[in-house]
Structure formats: C-alpha cells, structure tokens
Amino acid sequence: MSATDPQNSELAPTTLGPLRIEVAFPDNRTAIVDWTRQPQQRLLRSLGAELAASTAVGQGTGSPHTLSNRARSCREWARWLDTTEDVELRVCDLRPRHLDDFESYLRERHPEHSRTPYSRIADIVWVLRRLADKDSGLPADMLRRLSHTSVGPIGSYAPRDAYPPHVVEQLRSAARAEVDQAVRRLTLDGPALLAEGSDPRTAGWDSDANVLWEINRSRGTVTRQSLVPTIGDKVASAHSPGRLAPMLYPTSRDIFALLLLFCLESGMELEAVRELNHDCLKNPNRGYVHVEYLKRRRHGQEWNRIRVRDGSPRSPGGLLRLALRLTAQVREVTGSPALWQYRQAAGVLCTRLSPPVATSMATRFVAAHQLSDHGEPLVLNLSRLRKTYKAAVYKATGGRMSAFVQGHSPDVAAAHYADIPSLRDLHEQAVADALQDALTDAQAPTVLTPQEEAQLAQHPNDADELLGIPAEDLAQFLSGESDLWLSSCRSFFDSPFGAKGKPCPVSFFACLGCGNAVITRRKLPAILAFLNHIEAERARMPAADWAARFGKAHQQILQLILPKFSEVDVLNAKAIAESSEPLLFLPSNLLGGH
Structure with a gap:
C-alpha cells in the first residue's frame, strides 16, 4: 500500500x-x-x-x-x-x-x-x-x-574535522579541471560533432558524428548492445554510444565535480545540495544571488535561502549556472525539475546523485587524481565539506559568531562546526585575547539596525534593555534630537570622558569608542563621509601618526558598524556622503533647538 x-x-x-x-x-x-x-x-x-x-x-x-x-x-x-x-x-x-x-x-x-x-x-x-x-x-x-537515547557513549571516535588547506586546494584544482573539461566537451566539441552528423540509416554507421546524431534522436537511450543486432559488434564497439553519449549528456563524474566545487564554495548541507532544483536561483543582484533549498530536518521551516556570490564561474552562483547549462538536455528529456541529472553508461538518465553513487564517485575521484594527505591516499568524506567551509569562514572572521552562523542556531554552530580539532589553535589564541576583546566591546558604541529601530517603535518598553534609556525618552531619541555628527548620544551631558552635567569634552570621532553612542541608519552618510576623510589623511600623515589618531575609528567603521547594515543602506549612504553639500550634525540643544 x-x-x-x-x-x-x-x-x-x-x-x-x-x-x-x-x-x-x-x-x-x-x-x-x-x-x-x-x-x-x-x-x-x-x-x-x-x-x-x-x-x-x-x-x-x-x-x-x-x-x-x-x-x-x-x-x-x-x-x-x-x-x-x-x-x-x-x-x-x-x-x-x-x-x-x-x-x-x-x-x-x-x-x-x-x-x-x-x-x-x-x-x-x-x-x-x-x-x-x-x-x-x-x-x-x-x-x-525514552527520556534519553542511549545508555552508552555515542562512540569514542575522532570528531569529524575540516580538511586542511592543502587538501582543499587539491580538491578544488582537481574538480575545476574536471568541470573545465566537461564544459568544453558539452558546449563546444559535442555540438560541433553533432552538427556534422546525419541519419546513419542512410549515411552509414561507421561515423562518430552519425552515431551521435542517432544518440541525440533517441534522447540518449541508444547503447552498444542495442546497436549490435543492427550493425554488428565490431562497428558498434568502434563507434560506441558509451564513448559518444558524454558529448551530449553529462556523466556522473561531471556532476560530482560540480557538486563538490559547489559544496566547497557555498558550505550548504550536502543533503540539501543533492536535492536542488533547476529553479533554485532567486533574486540575482549586484554580484550575489539567493539559493533556495529544502532542508528536511528543519521541521516547519523546510524551505530556506542563502545568499551567495554570483557571476564568476568559480562562485557558488556561477557553478549552479554551469550545472543548469550542462544538464539542460537531460532535464528536457526527463522532465524532472532536479538539478543534478546525468546519463549512466547503460543509457539510463538519472535525476539525482544518490548517496551511494556520490560515495562511489568520491572514491573514483580520489583515485583518478591521485589525491593524498601527508603521503597517504585521501579519504574523501563528503560530510566533511560543510565543516571545511565553516572552518575557513571561522578563521577568516577571527571566530566571530555573527559572521559564522548561517543556516543554524549559534549553539549548533559552536558545538558542531566551531568545536573541531583544526580550530583549536584559533580558540587558544582567542582565550589569550579575551580580556582585550572585552575591554574593546565595553568601549564600543551600540549599533541599532533598522529592524531593531522598527521593533523599538512597536515595543517602547524594550528601550531600557536594548539601549539603556527609559521608554519615555525613546521617541525623542529615535526622532534624531539626540544626534551628534557620527552617532546618537544617550546622554551628551553625562559623558564617560567628562564631568556629569557638563557637555562631552572630547572630539566628535571619539563617539566611535564611547559606550554612550548609538549608531543608526541615519548616521551612515556622516560616518562614510568621515571614513573618506580619514582615508585621505592616510596619504598625508606618517603611518604611525595616522594609526594613533585614526586607526581605531577606521577599524570600528569597517568591522563593527558597516557589516550590521544592508548593502542597500550602505550604498544609499555612500551616495549621500559623496554629494557636494557638506554634512553637519550637532546636538539640537547646542543649536538652540527644542
């Protein structure tokens, strides 16, 4: 049933x-x-x-x-x-x-x-x-x-770790070579040979071009065995469909190389990658595109999207576009929406790269390219690819979870992707830097995203927890009445740099290192204008003097403030900052405002 x-x-x-x-x-x-x-x-x-x-x-x-x-x-x-x-x-x-x-x-x-x-x-x-x-x-x-799963350990095996960089480079180089060959074969050599062919029933079977014409006519189902009764074993072997069909239809080897590269470049879950459909690319914009995918383990929220780089043949979006192009003919025949489709040697068109086939292809891929790890043959475990990507992101961002978490909760990110042997040195260094980081964070301004502003407007009682100001002062704060040049100020007359009741005595750009400061979207134009100014000053000042005066502010703008805002917000602010009219912001109570 x-x-x-x-x-x-x-x-x-x-x-x-x-x-x-x-x-x-x-x-x-x-x-x-x-x-x-x-x-x-x-x-x-x-x-x-x-x-x-x-x-x-x-x-x-x-x-x-x-x-x-x-x-x-x-x-x-x-x-x-x-x-x-x-x-x-x-x-x-x-x-x-x-x-x-x-x-x-x-x-x-x-x-x-x-x-x-x-x-x-x-x-x-x-x-x-x-x-x-x-x-x-x-x-x-x-x-x-049933309140617990097991009475024993999960297994005293080594934790699944990321691949080291030298292995990743081997995998990338080998997979790119495979993809480059597949692109040339399926987009140039195959179509050119097909154009030379004609119906072998009249033009003869002793021609690769004519046999390829028949493969195309039969929608990939012709095999050597099916031709033997008609043309004999000798001719069928000399012009074998098994050798010629890959000129028109991708093989499991082609698809595996593309999938391997995409996993390395995107970090998407392997089971989700295997189930991508031909319409998975959404909302291409300014070198990026969303990939829509199905994550079955996420009950109630199975459909998800991630934003990836697009355009370049080596970007995640570009690799998916290559896959769409190379599998177009198979998809036309099968009518399936699945992305990773290919033709088997026996003339069967497959709509998915199943786990057993992927595992088998991993073994063949390693053997074909003689991949090794410290002199031993590489064991290519596809389930380690996501950890490999995550580890690279983790290292590139210095272990900052806000950049590292994608597609799962911070707890899962920490337990499954950050707590791995290859990141141990980074964690030990993080412990050494912890006190300095804590001091830096304490001196950093609060960055209020547009979403958080909207949330505060709807729930004013959250102001004390989020901003440290009473709910009754929120409307004045959000209106801009507390704005300085680079930020809003929780209390201009209660500065950590001066006496209580006196105006803040320090330079305007000290706001970027002040716990009283709150950065909102409306301050982005001024911040970007200031960034342009200090970049210009770099060329006019000795490096040590520039670093002492502007280095911390420069770092905070690039690493703390701008990443919190969307690309659209930053682009709009940049356009305003580059306008010919100068920007001037002072507290309204110093300008006589009410």
Whole structure:
C-alpha cells in the first residue's frame, strides 16, 4: 500500500495490513520497506505505521535514505527480540531492558570506535517517541526510558574535522579541471560533432558524428548492445554510444565535480545540495544571488535561502549556472525539475546523485587524481565539506559568531562546526585575547539596525534593555534630537570622558569608542563621509601618526558598524556622503533647538 498520497502529503495510513510499505515522497522519489517475512510482526506493524506516517512533509523522514536506515534499525531490533523472547511482543509489552540489552548486544558486535550501536538505538527511540506522543500504550517505565537515547557513549571516535588547506586546494584544482573539461566537451566539441552528423540509416554507421546524431534522436537511450543486432559488434564497439553519449549528456563524474566545487564554495548541507532544483536561483543582484533549498530536518521551516556570490564561474552562483547549462538536455528529456541529472553508461538518465553513487564517485575521484594527505591516499568524506567551509569562514572572521552562523542556531554552530580539532589553535589564541576583546566591546558604541529601530517603535518598553534609556525618552531619541555628527548620544551631558552635567569634552570621532553612542541608519552618510576623510589623511600623515589618531575609528567603521547594515543602506549612504553639500550634525540643544 502507499504510505503517502502525492496529492496530499499530510496523510499517512492508519493500518498496514501486510508489512510492506510503499512510499511516494512529494518529490516523486519512491521507496519500499518489506517486512512480510520478518519476526515480531505485531510490534513491527506498529513501528511500520509510525514510520509510514513520518514520511509526510515536515514529519522527519524526508528521503528514501533516511527511511531505509530507520527501517533497518527496527528490523534488526525485531530479529534480536525474536531470539530473546518466547512470544510476539506488542507495544504495551515493551520494557527498558528490551532497548538496553539490545544496545549491549550491538556494542559487543561492533568495534569500540563504531557509531553504529548508538545510531541503531537512536532510530528506534525516535520511532518509539512518536508512538509515545500518540498514547499508544507504552508502559510508564518505558516512557521514562525514552527520556534519553542511549545508555552508552555515542562512540569514542575522532570528531569529524575540516580538511586542511592543502587538501582543499587539491580538491578544488582537481574538480575545476574536471568541470573545465566537461564544459568544453558539452558546449563546444559535442555540438560541433553533432552538427556534422546525419541519419546513419542512410549515411552509414561507421561515423562518430552519425552515431551521435542517432544518440541525440533517441534522447540518449541508444547503447552498444542495442546497436549490435543492427550493425554488428565490431562497428558498434568502434563507434560506441558509451564513448559518444558524454558529448551530449553529462556523466556522473561531471556532476560530482560540480557538486563538490559547489559544496566547497557555498558550505550548504550536502543533503540539501543533492536535492536542488533547476529553479533554485532567486533574486540575482549586484554580484550575489539567493539559493533556495529544502532542508528536511528543519521541521516547519523546510524551505530556506542563502545568499551567495554570483557571476564568476568559480562562485557558488556561477557553478549552479554551469550545472543548469550542462544538464539542460537531460532535464528536457526527463522532465524532472532536479538539478543534478546525468546519463549512466547503460543509457539510463538519472535525476539525482544518490548517496551511494556520490560515495562511489568520491572514491573514483580520489583515485583518478591521485589525491593524498601527508603521503597517504585521501579519504574523501563528503560530510566533511560543510565543516571545511565553516572552518575557513571561522578563521577568516577571527571566530566571530555573527559572521559564522548561517543556516543554524549559534549553539549548533559552536558545538558542531566551531568545536573541531583544526580550530583549536584559533580558540587558544582567542582565550589569550579575551580580556582585550572585552575591554574593546565595553568601549564600543551600540549599533541599532533598522529592524531593531522598527521593533523599538512597536515595543517602547524594550528601550531600557536594548539601549539603556527609559521608554519615555525613546521617541525623542529615535526622532534624531539626540544626534551628534557620527552617532546618537544617550546622554551628551553625562559623558564617560567628562564631568556629569557638563557637555562631552572630547572630539566628535571619539563617539566611535564611547559606550554612550548609538549608531543608526541615519548616521551612515556622516560616518562614510568621515571614513573618506580619514582615508585621505592616510596619504598625508606618517603611518604611525595616522594609526594613533585614526586607526581605531577606521577599524570600528569597517568591522563593527558597516557589516550590521544592508548593502542597500550602505550604498544609499555612500551616495549621500559623496554629494557636494557638506554634512553637519550637532546636538539640537547646542543649536538652540527644542
């Protein structure tokens, strides 16, 4: 029976009948789980019904690969239970020992460093927790047991680390060489050869161009075996479709190289990259583009977007445009919206680069290019690519989480992508710099983004927590009455640089190092005008004098203030700053304003 209805992916079966689950996922991929010959069928029927229900959109089992893993864990558990129990178990018969003893059994059978025991138990607990949410009759002690996943360690294996820079450079160089060859073959050599060909039934089969013409006419389905009865084995081998078809249709090797490069340049999750569609590029603008992707693990918010560089053939956006061009002919034949489509040697057109194929291609890729790590053959684990990208960003930004977090919470970013061996030296240096950073932050102004301004306008009571000013003073503050040249000021007559009740005595650009200062969007033109001024002064002053006078302000503008505002806000402010009219901002109470 079908576990999900493609027309209504929210529905799932309430009974299974025979223990065979046929799942049609919303993206037209299918999977089959067959438990008809497995033991403990009363228990498996309940587990299978819950697995089938979990294949609806947003319910947690979003791909055939995930379904297969969870089904395997449940099947192994049922087989083990059948060897230890004399009766068929129901859900209401389950006890904590049924999980804990099975985990002990798994740990005895697997190496100490293996993650498999934990993964199998985690799959089973995941299904049982769904049953528990539906009052399925689980005993009280079993419900308490489900509050934790495992009684043992996840696995005392080395944490998944980022690849070092010398390995990344090898991967990039090899993948770019593959992509360059694919582009030339599919956009120049192939079309040129096809233009020379004609119908081999009249022009003859002893020509590569004519056989390529037939491959194109048959939409890629011609194989050497299908030609042998017509033209004989000798001619079919000399002009083999297996050799000629890649002139028109990309191979799994081409697609793998493109996907590898995109993962290295974008940092997107591998499972999300594999499921990209042909219309994933959105809102191209000024060298950037949004990539729309499906992240099935993010229940309720599966569809996401990231902003990436665009235009250059080596940028993430440019790589996706190359993929669109190279797969255009395959997509036309299959009618599938999937991006990573290719032709197998047997004449089968594939719409996705499945995990097993990707793993196999990784091994072949390493062997073909003789990639190594410290003299040993490289083990290319595709799940390490995202950590590799994240580690590079983390290092480039000095470990600043605001730039590092993308696509997940700060807690996940810290635990899974920052806490890895290759970043240990950076963390140790961060500890050494912590006191200086704390002092710098204490002296830094508050940057109030347009979104935060809008939030304050709607919720004035947040002013004390966000800005340290009473709610009743917020309207005056947001109106600009407290503006100085480079910032707004919480209290011009209570400066940390002067006596209380006296006007602030320091230079205007000391605001950039003052805790009283608040930077808003309306101050950007003045800040950019000041930035132009101090850049001009750099050429007129000795480097040491310039650094002492302007260095800190220059750094704060570029690193603290401008990154908080959108590209549009900065561009508009720059245009104003470059106008011919000078900018002048003084407190209204010094100008006689009220």
